[in-house]
Amino acid sequence: MLLQPSACSRAALLFAVALLTAFPLRAQNVEVPRTRTFPGVESPAFPYAQPEEVGLSSAKLDQLADEVAHWVAGGEIVGAELLIVKDRRIVLHEAFGWSDREARRPMERNSLFSIKSMSKPFTATAILILEEEGKLSLTDPVIRYIPTFTNDSTTIRHLLTHTSGFQGLGDTEDFAFLKEWVEDWAAAVPTRPFGRYSYSDFNYAALGYVVQAVSGVPVETFIQEQILRPLGLDETYTAFSPDAPWADRMNSRYRWDEEAGTYERYWSNEDNQTWQFYPAAWGLYSTAMDYAEFLAMWMDKGRYGDTRLLTEESVEEALRPHAETTDGAYGYGWSMRQAPREEEMPGVFGHGGYDGTRAWAFPAVDAMVIYLTHSRGPRHRNALQSRLGMLEIFDHPGPYDRRLVWAGGQDVAVVDLSPMEQARYVGTYLGKNLEPEDAPEIVVRVWQEGGRLHYRAGESGERADTWLHLVPLGEHRFAPGRYRGDRLEAIAPLGRMRFVVENGRVTGFEVLVEDQVRFSAQRTQ
Numbered sequence: 001m002l003l004q005p006s007a008c009s010r011a012a013l014l015f016a017v018a019l020l021t022a023f024p025l026r027a028q029n030v031e032v033p034r035t036r037t038f039p040g041v042e043s044p045a046f047p048y049a050q051p052e053e054v055g056l057s058s059a060k061l062d063q064l065a066d067e068v069a070h071w072v073a074g075g076e077i078v079g080a081e082l083l084i085v086k087d088r089r090i091v092l093h094e095a096f097g098w099s100d101r102e103a104r105r106p107m108e109r110n111s112l113f114s115i116k117s118m119s120k121p122f123t124a125t126a127i128l129i130l131e132e133e134g135k136l137s138l139t140d141p142v143i144r145y146i147p148t149f150t151n152d153s154t155t156i157r158h159l160l161t162h163t164s165g166f167q168g169l170g171d172t173e174d175f176a177f178l179k180e181w182v183e184d185w186a187a188a189v190p191t192r193p194f195g196r197y198s199y200s201d202f203n204y205a206a207l208g209y210v211v212q213a214v215s216g217v218p219v220e221t222f223i224q225e226q227i228l229r230p231l232g233l234d235e236t237y238t239a240f241s242p243d244a245p246w247a248d249r250m251n252s253r254y255r256w257d258e259e260a261g262t263y264e265r266y267w268s269n270e271d272n273q274t275w276q277f278y279p280a281a282w283g284l285y286s287t288a289m290d291y292a293e294f295l296a297m298w299m300d301k302g303r304y305g306d307t308r309l310l311t312e313e314s315v316e317e318a319l320r321p322h323a324e325t326t327d328g329a330y331g332y333g334w335s336m337r338q339a340p341r342e343e344e345m346p347g348v349f350g351h352g353g354y355d356g357t358r359a360w361a362f363p364a365v366d367a368m369v370i371y372l373t374h375s376r377g378p379r380h381r382n383a384l385q386s387r388l389g390m391l392e393i394f395d396h397p398g399p400y401d402r403r404l405v406w407a408g409g410q411d412v413a414v415v416d417l418s419p420m421e422q423a424r425y426v427g428t429y430l431g432k433n434l435e436p437e438d439a440p441e442i443v444v445r446v447w448q449e450g451g452r453l454h455y456r457a458g459e460s461g462e463r464a465d466t467w468l469h470l471v472p473l474g475e476h477r478f479a480p481g482r483y484r485g486d487r488l489e490a491i492a493p494l495g496r497m498r499f500v501v502e503n504g505r506v507t508g509f510e511v512l513v514e515d516q517v518r519f520s521a522q523r524t525q
Contacts, residue, residue, distance in 0.1 A: 208280020431521025
């Protein structure tokens with residue numbers, strides 16, 4: 001039976017995690033490039049089809065694509081590519097915005113992205129291949145392969161499922177080789193509870209180390225020879241150089257500048273890659289088409305065309321939920337959500353990347369969604385996930401249990417607040433989810449703009465990624481939502497925010513789910 005987070009833990013993380021699903025669009029009269037689906041980019045793997053031929057709605061897909069185009073126009077992303085495959089036929093494949101904004105180079109379909117942590121499933125696949133060959137066992141202690149490892153109870157399975165106790169993202173700046181980097185990190189004492197899910201680049205860097213130790217070749221060579229070549233993924237690469245023959249197809253990368261209120265370019269295809277070795281936790285450069293073919297192999301339980309890469313048993317085991325996460329579960333290299341019924345495959349599985357990429361596979365309806373951007377941050381990725389659910393693109397619940405919903409049809413009485421009434425809530429608040437006990441601090445900023453209240457929320461010291469409107473419901477209560485112009489377009493179906501007022505002054509606020517307080521924050525100076 002598939003695992004889910006408890007109702008309590010799901011609700012407790014509603015504010016800090018689940019509401020990262022949408023944002024208002026700032027009005028800008030900006031013309032941006034956009035390439036429509038038809039005519040398509042020829043692919044031997046996935047021919048093009050009209051959506052209605054595979055039971056989908058052209059109108060819904062158009063609405064989804066229009067939304068992404070609005071994000072570019074509103075400055076929420078610099079550019080993006082969106083590929084949707086249903087029944088192994090492409091029904092949407094569009095490019096939006098800029099590959100390089102400063103050079104005014106438009107985004108093109110099937111250009112190359114740094115897919116960052118979307119590389120992790122390739123490393124997991126390499127481990128499973130070696131297991132099937134009898135060269136290692138998932139129950140092997142990690143210390144057998146990494147002598148500096150501090151915990152002799154940690155197994156390869158703990159690394160695959162992010163339950164080793166390590167946490168955090170890796171920095172390779174001071175290291176020239178994967179071996180040095182992993183051995184240095186392995187000597188540290190894990191800071192998270194052993195056996196509990198805690199996402200960390202170390203886990204997959206260590207798996208890359210194991211692949212090298214067992215196979216006798218660098219992990220990137222193993223991935224090239226044992227995964228990319230057999231699957232025909234000839235537009236996926238393990239290293240970048242400005243001299244590479246495909247360098248001109250590589251998109252620049254952007255990160256948010258909070259002070260400037262826009263994205264800044266921090267890397268272009270004229271630069272070398274910023275790591276000196278293949279780190280295994282990230283490191284691949286790929287296209288939407290290639291990643292869709294990789295997902296298809298997993299949906300087909302290890303076979304792609306005439307190539308059998310993994311056994312069905314390995315795939316089924318990898319796609320079981322081995323570790324409970326805040327929004328679902330993690331298997332071997334894949335995050336997943338609860339299936340609608342007990343099935344061999346999860347209802348949806350996939351992975352994201354730190355620079356803005358995301359891929360989902362929906363085995364029950366034979367569908368894939370690949371969303372690639374070079375605008376760092378999770379906000380728009382989760383917004384796209386929300387729109388898939390709000391528009392009911394597929395006849396399957398998928399990862400939508402925390403979505404915003406369309407406001408029309410919701411029995412919500414919205415009240416009007418004058419600018420003076422709104423102003424009393426403006427400020428900065430600092431708080432935490434009530435569960436788990438070690439939940440990170442969240443900074444929330446509430447401000448007025450365009451006659452409405454807005455808020456941002458994010459972990460202390462990090463960019464505030466949630467950005468929604470506050471929909472006033474009266475008695476100091478609000479619902480997270482989104483307006484489009486004067487119209488309330490979307491609203492959170494369950495979560496409510498209640499400001500705390502003492503002696504006529506707003507001193508804090510709480511997030512409630514089904515009238516139970518799940519998050520509490522105090523107003524700061």
